[in-house]
Amino acid sequence: MQSMSDFNLTGKTALITGGCxxxxxxFARAYAKAGANVAVTSRDERKARQxxxxxxxxxxxxxxxxxxDVTDYAQVQGMVGQVTEAFGRLDILVNNAGINVRKPILEYDEASWDLVQTTNLKAPFLCAKAAAPQMIRQKFGRIINISSMLGTVALPERSAYCSSKGGLIQLTKVMALEWAEHNITANAVCPGPFATELNQVVMNNPAANQWFLDHLPVKRWGKPEELTGLMVYLASDASSFMTGSAIVIDGGWTSE
Structure with missing residues (x-):
């Protein structure tokens, strides 16, 4: 029988890319409040330490x-090494770092396409590949890939973003199949419109903002803290039978 102690992360170590x-x-704050040691990353060393x-x-x-730079495998390997040296283990990997470039397909340049794909899809592959050997040695691991509702439905001018997030859901399923025997789970979280820095360009445009609100049955943007309960669950012992899933939290957008 499960108890609330199954959600306790004391003694575990979480690594969140783009955690600043x-x-x-x-997510980083939620894991620390649940008892985990936490490592956060940024391209900016001062920001990461701050x-x-x-x-x-x-x-x-x-x-x-x-x-x-989570798109550079040598740096990713060094990141995992720093975490295991500091804490002795790595239990939870959250592949959160991401980027979006909005352009119509006919205006989409290769450099922008490659940037989005490399950041949103290649980087989670590299991070999981680097972290998995430590998790296999521990016989425990939780990999949580931050995809998007746009990995399951499309919007105009998001060709690279939708493609990368859809690919990340499929990559998550492969991770789940390959590492299940080692007591490692892999799940994808697919947020809808949340009020974050990444979406400020939309929120600050009255017409675009209203268009989004018109497509949200709850008639508001999500609050980041509304994801933390799920994130703690997926990182905890309570979620041991859940792997290969893509969980959409989108205020009802994809229900229409």
Missing amino acids: QGLGLE YAEQIRSETGRDTLGIAV
Whole structure:
């Protein structure tokens, strides 16, 4: 029988890429509050250390801020090495770092396409590949890939983003199949419109913002903290039978 202690992350270590802003920062705080040691990454070393210290002061948990380009495998391997050296283990990997470039297909240049695909799809592949050997040795791991509702439905001017997020859902399923025997689960979380830095360009455009609200049955943008319950569940012992899933949290958008 499960109890609330199954949701406790004390003694576990979580690594959140892009964990210094938006949803990633909210996830990092939630894991620390649930008892985990937390490592957050950014391309900016000062920013990574600043937010790691902020989380430590807020929660009392051990934290680590790492500067890394998650599209560079050598740097990704170094990131995993820093985490395991600091904490002795790596239990939870959240592939959260992402980017979006909005353009019609006929105006979409190769450089923008490659940037989105490399950041949103290749980087989670590299991070999971680097983290999995440590998880296999531990006989425990939780990989949570942050996809999007746009991995399941489409919008105009999001060709690269939709493709990358759809691909990430499929990659998650392959991870789940390959690593299940090692007590490693892999799941994808697919947020809808949440009020984050990434969506400010839409929220600040009255016409675009209203168009989004018109497609949301709940008639509002999501709050980042509304994802944290699911994120703690997927990182915990309570979710041990859940793997290969893509969970959509979108205010009802994809129900229409």
